[in-house]
Structure formats: C-alpha cells, structure tokens
Amino acid sequence: MNILNNFISRQKSIVLCSTTCLLLLLTSVTWAAKKSTNVDTTKRLRIQSDCTSPLWVFHTVGTGGGTLDAPAKVELKNKGDYYDYKIPDKGLASTRFWPGAECDTKGNNCKIGSSGGPGLSCPDIGCAPPVDSKFEGTFGCLSSINKSDCQTNPSAPNTVLSREDNWDTSMVDGFTLPYKVTVAGSCPTGPIKSTIDCTDLKWSECPTNESINNSTVDLQLKDLGTGTEVVGCYSPCSKLTMNNWNNNPTYSPDSTEAAYYCCGGITPAECQAGVGAKTKYVDNIHKYCPQTYAYAYDDGTGLFTCPAAESTVYTVTFSCPQ
Numbered sequence: 001m002n003i004l005n006n007f008i009s010r011q012k013s014i015v016l017c018s019t020t021c022l023l024l025l026l027t028s029v030t031w032a033a034k035k036s037t038n039v040d041t042t043k044r045l046r047i048q049s050d051c052t053s054p055l056w057v058f059h060t061v062g063t064g065g066g067t068l069d070a071p072a073k074v075e076l077k078n079k080g081d082y083y084d085y086k087i088p089d090k091g092l093a094s095t096r097f098w099p100g101a102e103c104d105t106k107g108n109n110c111k112i113g114s115s116g117g118p119g120l121s122c123p124d125i126g127c128a129p130p131v132d133s134k135f136e137g138t139f140g141c142l143s144s145i146n147k148s149d150c151q152t153n154p155s156a157p158n159t160v161l162s163r164e165d166n167w168d169t170s171m172v173d174g175f176t177l178p179y180k181v182t183v184a185g186s187c188p189t190g191p192i193k194s195t196i197d198c199t200d201l202k203w204s205e206c207p208t209n210e211s212i213n214n215s216t217v218d219l220q221l222k223d224l225g226t227g228t229e230v231v232g233c234y235s236p237c238s239k240l241t242m243n244n245w246n247n248n249p250t251y252s253p254d255s256t257e258a259a260y261y262c263c264g265g266i267t268p269a270e271c272q273a274g275v276g277a278k279t280k281y282v283d284n285i286h287k288y289c290p291q292t293y294a295y296a297y298d299d300g301t302g303l304f305t306c307p308a309a310e311s312t313v314y315t316v317t318f319s320c321p322q
Helices: 002-038 236-241 268-272 280-288
Strands: 041-049 054-059 073-076 080-086 092-101 136-141 164-168 181-182 194-197 208-212 215-217 220-222 231-233 304-307 312-318
Touching: 041 073, 041 136, 080 092, 092 194, 136 312, 208 236, 208 312, 231 236
Parallel strands: 041 312
Antiparallel strands: 041 080, 054 073, 054 092, 092 136, 136 164, 164 304, 181 194, 181 312, 208 215, 220 231
C-alpha cells in the first residue's frame, strides 16, 4: 500500500509541476513579448519644466503620421519634473508639443495653452487662439528598422519616412511661454551649440503697436475673461486670420489683407521680400529667440535636420510665463 501511495504522490507532483511549469513558461513568454514590444520605441524626446508653478504638456500627431503611446495631457507639477516620450523606432510624423499653464487639476480650463486638439478640451469661452510656443517634428526611422517597416510618410503615401529627424520651434503663429531646446548626439546641421535658447522671450516683447496694412495693431493676446491679462502673443498672420476669442476682423491667409503676412498664395521669394518679413514681431523673434521660424518662409533660420538615432535626443524645457 505504501508503494502505491508513493507512486500516486509522485504522479500528483508531476502533474502539479507540469501545470506550474506551463504557467511559468506562459508568463515568461508574455513578459518576453512585452519586452520585445518595448524595444520598438526609444526615448528620443524629453519635455521638462523650469517653472515653479505646475505646467502641462499637450501633443498632437498628424493624420497618418503614426501613433504615440503617451497621455494627451502630461502634468509637470514641480520645477525639474520631466516626461520622456517613447518615439516609435519606425518613425513618427507631424508631431506638435506645447505647454499649458494655470490649468485645473485635470489639465483642463487652462488660462494658457487651451487651444484644443484630439483628446483635449477647451474652456467654456471657447478654444484659445493656437499661438502656443511649440516644438514640432517628424522623427525619422532608425537604422535598426528595415526600410519596408518604416512609418509611411503622410506627405507622400507611396514612400516611408527617411533616416532623418526634421524639426523646428515655430513662432509662425505666435508664442506663449519661454523655452529652450537642446540636442544630444551628433547633429552636424543642427542649431548652433546644439541649443535654441528662447528663455529671454517675454510678453513685454510682444509689439503693441505693430504696423499692419497701414494700421497700428496690438499683438498681445488678452485673456477673454478679464480682457486685460496678457496670456500670449499673436504673430501678424495669426492676428489677421484667427477668429478665436472674438478676434476680428479676420481674413483667409491668401487674401489681399493677409497674403504678405502669411505667405499665402505667393512665392517664398515674394514673402521674404515683403512687408511680413520686416515687422517688429519678426525682428523681436530673431533677437530674443534666434534660430526659430518667425514667419512661414523663414526657412533660413528655423528648420533643422538631424540623424534619426537612439543617441539623438531632444530636451525641451518650458519656463514660467513672463
């Protein structure tokens, strides 16, 4: 009888071990699969706060540009807080990141930055004019990815993204917060000293007496609730074309009134030689935020190309509004 009991006990142990080992094997396979998925992304963008008050970071990705696995709203509660965005190794096209300030605890109803977008809400008074300080970029396909597996280029659907990053910090629409961008890694055609420094950009540098179409125009964006508190700065083109927050009159970018301020319906050479390229706003952006787009065809100063690589990392630091 003892021999029989011992045999039965051993069989139970074998069955128990088989079940346990199978579960462990499945768990290991699942974990390995998750780990393999993570290898398909790399932390290529860090956005951090240099502000003593809470900031929020919002983002959008253009249609067909790929998928960014990150919250639409990220809170940077304290100075020094940051968020690392895991960019797909196959590339990510047409991204835009911008800051929000003086928001509620859920990142809504921001006094600064509530300009809307997918997954983002706007205050009851309506979406703010999208004059936000911003980082824009198309992240290229890493060399570790087969070309056939690279992200489709939404600008040319029969092609895929290149092995390069193309990015800028555009002021074409206006600005809200000061910021700095630094580039780590090799980027021979990047900004001087691998840095764009716009930390001296203040709302006081936003022209209140800009000459547009022979009229004197205030470009300061005022909070619609108070009507007096400055929360941003329009570019001349935005002032002429954005109708948010009861801004009027407005025109289409290619209209007679706006064409030379928005480069709408005219050639780059015509725009660069026109009145829009010679405004106080453009002069101030070039002075306090050099190496940055100040108007649509400001290509000589604003667009950068860097190799798409794991070692090419961009750090964007937003400061408090000032």
